[in-house]
Amino acid sequence: MTKIGLEIHCQLTKLESKLFCSCKADYRGFEPNTNICPVCIGLPGSLPRLNKKAIERATVIAMALNCQTPQKIAFFRKNYFYPDLPKNFQITQLNIYGPTSIGQEGKISVEGKEVRIRRIQIEEDPGRLIYEGSSERTQITLVDYNRAGTPLVEIVTEPDFENPKQVRLFLNILSDLLENLGVSDPSLEGAMRADANVSIEGGSKVEIKNINSFYDLEKALQFELTRQQSLAERKIEIIQETRHWDDRRKITISARSKEGEEDYRYFLEGDIPWVVIDPQIVARLKKDMPESISSKRERYIKDFDIPSQVADVLSSDKFYSDLFEQAHNKTNAKEVANLITTDLMGFVDTKEKRKESKLTAKHLSDLANAIIENKITRNSSKTVLQTIVKTGKSISQIISEFDLGHVSDEKELTRVIEEVIKEESNAVEEAKQKPETINYLVGKVMKKTKGKADATLTLNLLKKKIAEQ
Ligand SMILES: [Zn+2]
Secondary structure, three states: OOEEEEEEEEEOOOOOEOOOOOOEOOOOOOOOOOOOOOOOOOOOOOOOOOOHHHHHHHHHHHHHOOOEOOOEEOOEEEEOOOOOOOOOEEEEOOOOOOOOOOEEEEEEEEOOEEEEEEEEEEEEOOOEEEEOOOOOOOOOEEEEHHHOOOEEEEEEEOOOEOOHHHHHHHHHHHHHHHHHHOOOOOOOOOOEEEEEEEEOOOOOOEEEEOOOOHHHHHHHHHHHHHHHHHHHHOOOOOOOEEEEEEOOOOEEEEEEEOOOHHHHOOEEOOOOOOEEOOHHHHHHHHHOOOOOHHHHHHHHHHHHOOOHHHHHHHHHOHHHHHHHHHHOOOOOHHHHHHHHHHHHHHHOOOHHHHHHOOOOHHHHHHHHHHHHOOOOOHHHHHHHHHHHHHHOOOHHHHHHHHOOOOEOOHHHHHHHHHHHHHHOHHHHHHHHHOHHHHHHHHHHHHHHOOOOEOHHHHHHHHHHHHHHO
């Protein structure tokens, strides 16, 4: 049986400073090696100072993943030499003195399947290695320590996944969850990275590292499963090892035999004492936790009768659900949800477009009300939204500029209908025998009013007029 487990590294991108110093947690956009200090590049004599907010954010993640949180946490040194780790050790967490990592034994549901979370730990991100050319053949490797010390939360799952597709679904759910909690922006490059361990029936566990995107992770898993199955068929032993994903050649390559925990010579980090987690702070964090995606989803369906597929889209994307929460009221909720999930989505489908968009919650609310009050047809809403996103103009301004006003005035409509009846006498006669012909006449009215006629009113008036003929 195929078993896949994940180790997901998630940067706490919403924090101001690094885990043990006051350098910026958001290292992006800096010149190489300018977001550093004696602490994060491990100069002798420098001492770490723990970022309290990082503990709080990690606790929130642990609670959201249904983990148990301990009363005391400890930090450990994981010793290994690697050029991206200036101290020659990484400060991380480990459960050798009992459960002292920030969270353990959690679970999360992925389309009805329960995935167990083994452990959540807080640790520091290493620096970044930049190779000239490919990593195997390069003569030159550059090191940038701007990222060193960035607060990370590592989420370790049990090997509960049976195929790459389940892994992808899980990562999408996790990414939405972290964004909804307001602790991380998973869309930032490198903010969420996953390593995987894979084994098939009778084979050893193989770890895959160096995977840059979720898309590549799925490809890497597919490759690795095929490789292992092919070895097994030829009765060749699958050895326990670490393999790197080569995203250029789309294959995994043997990297080194896997270190055991003893190779890292873990010991308690003497420069950081045990941290007691105040239950009152945990209670406050729990109280202030944002509403979960599943609870939002259920509420949208129950309170506003929003279809479940629409509720899925609305609740899982923080940008949309924040807009919905601010824009809706009891009477227009369904219309606001519709506007977001049918018309708006195409105009704000990237982070850049969302940033540039001039749309506010008030625009959405006004537009939904205008549709409900028959001031504008549902057909015109897309044009209106597109204009708002680009210009930020008000609904009334756009309606008059584009001449989108809705024809729901009975007198005006009757005039147009009488015209159509005159011009289409054959169709009118036919409609008396074959009621479905009336749709053709509705179409003619729509054409004359440039799509602005109220459809229901047009149909009713047409039926009445034809009956009078
Ligand atoms: Zn620093």
